[in-house]
Amino acid sequence: MKNSQVSNKNNQNSYMPSNLSTRSTMTSGSQGLYSREGILQRKQKPSTSVKDKNFTLQKIHEYRRIAFFGSPDEKKVIQQLSYCLQIIRQEYQQDCDFLLGIKKQKQQEFERRDQRMTTCRNHYFDQAQRMREIQKREQMRLIAQDNLMMAANKKRQNIDTHVKDNIRDQQAIHDNKVKYSAMIR
Structure with missing residues (x-):
């Protein structure tokens, strides 16, 4: 008025x-x-x-x-503000989902890498254990071979000593025969 x-x-x-x-x-x-x-x-x-x-x-x-x-301009601003807030909320939600996805992906990658490293280490440990067993068997085989060779050498030495003893005994017998025959004459 x-x-x-x-x-x-x-x-x-x-x-x-x-x-x-x-x-x-x-x-x-x-x-x-x-x-x-x-x-x-x-x-x-x-x-x-x-x-x-x-x-x-x-x-x-x-x-x-x-x-x-409120004025129509204010209403427009409020509508735009609510729309902007919705967009910001959606972008924030997308960013959070994206970051959670990255975190989950990193966790999966870490678990995959850990599992791969564990299987690789287990493979190396198994391979090392197999190599140790193979070396042990090889050592046992070499020891057995050495034992066989030593046994064979011992037998040979025994045979050699027996042969030498026999040769000596026979030489002694021959010498005794020669002495006895010389005495008889």
């Missing part, structure tokens, strides 16, 4: 003569503060149509609605 009153006063002032003064006296003509036209103009209410009243009421209702609900 105040806005319409202010606009009405502005309209009234525009109709009033510009050179009004308080010092003017009743002079001839329509000029002056106390002239008939001036008084009538001041008393005359500005003509306002229903259209103007409805327009001012619409403005008042619009101001009240804006004060209570």
